[in-house]
Amino acid sequence: MRFSFRKRRTEPAAPRMNRWRDPQGEKAVTQVGRIRTARRKVAVRLVVLLAGVAIVGWLITVAVTYSSRMVRELFEIHTITVEGVHHLDKQKVIELAQVKQGMPLHQVVPTALEEQIESHPWVKEAQVSRVPFHELKIAVIERKPAAVVRAASQNFLSDEEGHVLTKLGQADDDTFPLVTGVDLDGLLKGTDVVRRSIVSGIELARVIGQTFEGRLRVQAESQTNLVALIQGVRFRFGEESVEEQWERFQRVKPTLKSLNFDGAGRGVSEVDLRYDNRIIVREGGG
Numbered sequence: 001m002r003f004s005f006r007k008r009r010t011e012p013a014a015p016r017m018n019r020w021r022d023p024q025g026e027k028a029v030t031q032v033g034r035i036r037t038a039r040r041k042v043a044v045r046l047v048v049l050l051a052g053v054a055i056v057g058w059l060i061t062v063a064v065t066y067s068s069r070m071v072r073e074l075f076e077i078h079t080i081t082v083e084g085v086h087h088l089d090k091q092k093v094i095e096l097a098q099v100k101q102g103m104p105l106h107q108v109v110p111t112a113l114e115e116q117i118e119s120h121p122w123v124k125e126a127q128v129s130r131v132p133f134h135e136l137k138i139a140v141i142e143r144k145p146a147a148v149v150r151a152a153s154q155n156f157l158s159d160e161e162g163h164v165l166t167k168l169g170q171a172d173d174d175t176f177p178l179v180t181g182v183d184l185d186g187l188l189k190g191t192d193v194v195r196r197s198i199v200s201g202i203e204l205a206r207v208i209g210q211t212f213e214g215r216l217r218v219q220a221e222s223q224t225n226l227v228a229l230i231q232g233v234r235f236r237f238g239e240e241s242v243e244e245q246w247e248r249f250q251r252v253k254p255t256l257k258s259l260n261f262d263g264a265g266r267g268v269s270e271v272d273l274r275y276d277n278r279i280i281v282r283e284g285g286g
Contacts (some may be wrong), residue, residue, distance in 0.1 A: 098116060147176050158179070234270040
């Protein structure tokens with residue numbers, strides 16, 4: 001019996017196969033890893049973006065603050081000029097405008113300041129302008145006193161448009177004509193009726209003042225029945241134009257021999273001009 005001791009050829013070593021390995025599981029693990037990696041990248045990008053935004057925002061804030069300070073210093077008000085005031089104090093106009101030195105010139109709204117200044121009784125019109133780079137200019141047109149208006153035993157100074165300028169109380173100013181017979185409440189409220197009466201009285205004083213000297217007193221209860229008193233003579237005017245009625249009187253005045261203006265009440269006491277084409281003259285002290 002023969003025995004063979006010939007060696008068997010051995011197979012080269014090969015990688016050991018794991019027969020229990022799950023291909024689907026490996027794929028899932030790989031996918032999860034990829035997702036986590038992608039999320040980390042997104043998070044990093046987001047952090048970088050937020051940091052960039054924060055830095056840009058800080059830079060913008062610094063730039064705005066610095067530029068605002070420069071603009072404020074470059075355009076702040078150094079000079080406030082007030083022109084056209086005679087009765088009002090310049091400081092009063094500045095107080096009405098509510099402006100002061102150091103305020104930013106570019107923040108001034110001229111129309112708003114003009115309305116504030118024009119709220120004062122003495123101011124007829126105001127104009128505000130910005131003069132580069134540090135001047136605010138205020139030009140004022142004041143109302144001009146034209147009459148003293150007496151209502152309820154109190155005197156008020158009025159302009160030619162019937163606006164009350166100031167209360168005089170018991171004081172008076174005989175350089176202006178005196179208008180009486182108006183309603184106190186309407187005068188203080190500035191109603192159209194009262195203002196028209198005052199305007200009519202001022203116009204009447206202007207017309208008569210071209211002929212006679214002295215202070216004229218006008219009773220203006222009714223615009224259609226104005227009464228003017230000067231140097232002891234009473235003139236009555238109707239609805240017709242005051243100038244036309246006065247021209248009619250001027251034409252016949254030379255024929256009124258008894259008419260005098262000595263203030264003593266002698267001669268003619270009243271001239272009635274309310275009727276067309278005729279003048280009624282009343283003599284005596286009545």
